[in-house]
Amino acid sequence: MSGSDRDDLPSAERPPIELRTAERLPSVHFVWYRILEGKEGLDSPQAEGICKMDNISETGVGLYALEPLPAGKSVFVEIAATRFNVSAIGKVIYCGEMENGYHRVGIEFRAVSPAHRMLLKTWLLQNCDFRLRRSRPPSQLPPFADAERRRAKRLTLNEFIWYHVVDEDGGAASANGVCILVDISETGIGFCTAEPLPIGATVFVEINTKEIEVSAVGRVVHTTFIATRHYRSGLRFESIPPNDRLMLGKALNRDATI
Numbered sequence: 001m002s003g004s005d006r007d008d009l010p011s012a013e014r015p016p017i018e019l020r021t022a023e024r025l026p027s028v029h030f031v032w033y034r035i036l037e038g039k040e041g042l043d044s045p046q047a048e049g050i051c052k053m054d055n056i057s058e059t060g061v062g063l064y065a066l067e068p069l070p071a072g073k074s075v076f077v078e079i080a081a082t083r084f085n086v087s088a089i090g091k092v093i094y095c096g097e098m099e100n101g102y103h104r105v106g107i108e109f110r111a112v113s114p115a116h117r118m119l120l121k122t123w124l125l126q127n128c129d130f131r132l133r134r135s136r137p138p139s140q141l142p143p144f145a146d147a148e149r150r151r152a153k154r155l156t157l158n159e160f161i162w163y164h165v166v167d168e169d170g171g172a173a174s175a176n177g178v179c180i181l182v183d184i185s186e187t188g189i190g191f192c193t194a195e196p197l198p199i200g201a202t203v204f205v206e207i208n209t210k211e212i213e214v215s216a217v218g219r220v221v222h223t224t225f226i227a228t229r230h231y232r233s234g235l236r237f238e239s240i241p242p243n244d245r246l247m248l249g250k251a252l253n254r255d256a257t258i
Contacts, residue, residue, distance in 0.1 A: 036074040063105040078241035087215030088112040113206040159209040166202040188236040194229040216240040
């Protein structure tokens with residue numbers, strides 16, 4: 001964002017000065033987003049969409065959006081390009097309307113997995129140009145199956161994955177780290193943690209195994225005590241990027257044919 005563009009924003013909508021000191025990389029990639037907070041946000045037409053990325057840093061991303069994203073809302077974003085794919089939970093810190101009708105949006109990252117944070121740092125240091133990996137808009141993708149959770153085709157695994165419990169402010173909560181992925185389907189996962197996760201908690205997971213690479217946000221639907229520091233939970237997906245949804249479906253179908 002140039003200095004003249006920042007001056008066009010109302011003072012109340014300008015980003016905090018500490019964010020502007022981060023080294024930023026101009027970019028022309030597209031970003032998929034989904035608003036996470038509250039049922040009203042999830043049901044609104046602006047809850048999910050694709051927008052253009054203006055710039056990115058280790059602390060956040062600047063976007064051009066067709067629809068306004070309310071300041072203070074938590075969002076799930078995926079930035080996808082060739083050799084570069086980063087997912088994160090962030091918070092909208094400002095949104096200002098431009099003369100051309102677009103909305104300039106600033107998102108501060110609140111939760112990025114260690115692997116994706118390292119990938120972002122490497123990408124910023126290399127300062128390379130990548131071709132956009134085109135993806136179909138979410139409206140053209142098949143919706144999640146509405147079948148019962150246990151009827152969904154499941155792939156049994158025993159892999160470590162990263163998880164982060166999202167608090168009301170979209171930031172770090174007490175529970176985050178590494179857990180064991182037990183199984184996965186198009187609608188959710190079964191996983192084990194050292195501490196119990198409350199039913200209804202919102203959890204951001206990054207699954208990076210030999211078979212599957214998926215980032216998603218879901219809600220805990222059950223938690224069962226197995227043994228000391230061993231709790232089995234079920235997470236039902238509520239938000240997953242279109243590309244990741246397609247990759248998951250292919251992985252499940254590939255496993256079914258073996």
